[in-house]
Amino acid sequence: MSDMVLLTILSEAFLEDTLINEIMAEGAKGYTISEARGRGTHGLRTGKWTAGGNIRIEVVGEADLCQRIVARLKASYDRDYGLLMFTSRVDLQN
Numbered sequence: 370m371s372d373m374v375l376l377t378i379l380s381e382a383f384l385e386d387t388l389i390n391e392i393m394a395e396g397a398k399g400y401t402i403s404e405a406r407g408r409g410t411h412g413l414r415t416g417k418w419t420a421g422g423n424i425r426i427e428v429v430g431e432a433d434l435c436q437r438i439v440a441r442l443k444a445s446y447d448r449d450y451g452l453l454m455f456t457s458r459v460d461l462q463n
Contacts, residue, residue, distance in 0.1 A: 373461055376435040378426040378442065379405055379453040385424055388442065392428060395437045401427045423451075429459060 380388055385402065392400055405425040428438065439454050446452055 374432045374435045374456045375459045376428045382422045382424045
């Protein structure tokens with residue numbers, strides 16, 4: 370089996386549908402989304418989901434898939450929106 374990578378994307382929640390379309394267009398087979406809040410370089414993100422908030426999108430795939438997704442999102446959204454993207458190697462157990 371080739372190396373698998375977990376791509377984690379933290380984003381403004383209103384971008385959810387747009388980012389999912391981009392991720393799937395690159396060939397991802399699936400994703401997981403959860404709400405996220407905290408503080409970072411883009412300021413404090415509270416739990417007031419009706420006024421907006423952040424989401425965490427996780428995608429597991431081969432390294433080249435995750436690199437393509439990062440490149441696509443970075444080119445289109447990184448400049449104007451609060452995106453944080455990082456990867457880590459994963460060892461799938463099933």
